[in-house]
Amino acid sequence: MSRERVFGDVILDLRNVSLSFGGVKSLTDISFDLREHEIRAIIGPNGAGKSSMLNVINGVYRPQQGDIIYRGKRRKSMNTYAAAKSGIARTFQNIALFRGMSVLENIMTGRNLKMKSNFLQQAIYWGSAQKEEIAHRRKVEEVIDFLEIQHIRKTPVSRLPYGLQKRVELGRALAAEPEILLLDEPMAGMNVEEKQDMCRFILDVNDQFGTTMVLIEHDMGVVMDICDRVVVLDYGRKIGDGTPLEVRSNPDVISAYLGGSH
Numbered sequence: 001m002s003r004e005r006v007f008g009d010v011i012l013d014l015r016n017v018s019l020s021f022g023g024v025k026s027l028t029d030i031s032f033d034l035r036e037h038e039i040r041a042i043i044g045p046n047g048a049g050k051s052s053m054l055n056v057i058n059g060v061y062r063p064q065q066g067d068i069i070y071r072g073k074r075r076k077s078m079n080t081y082a083a084a085k086s087g088i089a090r091t092f093q094n095i096a097l098f099r100g101m102s103v104l105e106n107i108m109t110g111r112n113l114k115m116k117s118n119f120l121q122q123a124i125y126w127g128s129a130q131k132e133e134i135a136h137r138r139k140v141e142e143v144i145d146f147l148e149i150q151h152i153r154k155t156p157v158s159r160l161p162y163g164l165q166k167r168v169e170l171g172r173a174l175a176a177e178p179e180i181l182l183l184d185e186p187m188a189g190m191n192v193e194e195k196q197d198m199c200r201f202i203l204d205v206n207d208q209f210g211t212t213m214v215l216i217e218h219d220m221g222v223v224m225d226i227c228d229r230v231v232v233l234d235y236g237r238k239i240g241d242g243t244p245l246e247v248r249s250n251p252d253v254i255s256a257y258l259g260g261s262h
Helices: 050-057 080-085 103-114 119-124 128-146 162-175 192-209 220-226 244-248 251-258
Strands: 010-021 024-035 039-043 065-070 088-091 180-184 212-216 229-234 237-242
Touching: 010 050, 024 050, 024 065, 024 212, 024 229, 024 237, 039 050, 039 192, 039 220, 050 180, 050 212, 080 088, 088 162, 103 128, 103 162, 128 162, 128 192, 162 180, 162 192, 192 212, 192 220, 220 244, 229 244, 229 251, 237 244, 237 251, 244 251
Parallel strands: 039 212, 039 229, 088 180, 180 212
Antiparallel strands: 010 024, 010 065, 229 237
């Protein structure tokens, strides 16, 4: 699919990042950047370090070497809470929803960092706390409408098919109004129709909200269709970086990942 793309400045710059667990190297001297409003893919075989890279970006792991420059400032240390507060949200390869809660309640949890009232004020549900929750609920309803899941808003997520659960998880991340959205295999396990729906929503989020995205995805058709730039990892090292067309024709990438038939 062809889209007119306009990117902003570099919002995230990773320079010479290395991460080890004991004597095992997960990432070695990785550098790439992320520009405002782009969709950036990270691809590679299993064990290449893709999820570790996302964990570095959102503060789960702290690399032993390298710099992470976010909004022009070097990030010395950041945990997941600080990353979320700074505008970085994430979905997970394995769905991490509250299965006994409804769709509405799950997406509402994405607003927690935006809430100013404390637990006691929320429990009393009066005055400013009441007004705040009404405002947050309005935002959540907008996300529900955007993702076309009005008909299941009160349904417990445990009763939903897999594809809709993945859509709810996307909704929870969107409710936080992130600047950068990290998507860890958002289409894993989906059928063709579910993948088409998720691709459409990812593109719409990028176009309508201006959200910058980084996604891990194994479906090369999806990557080539919706992503603006691709970084390729293999055994924790970067072996390719560029547009989908550039990456697809890179001999190292062909050899390590795509295979000669591609």
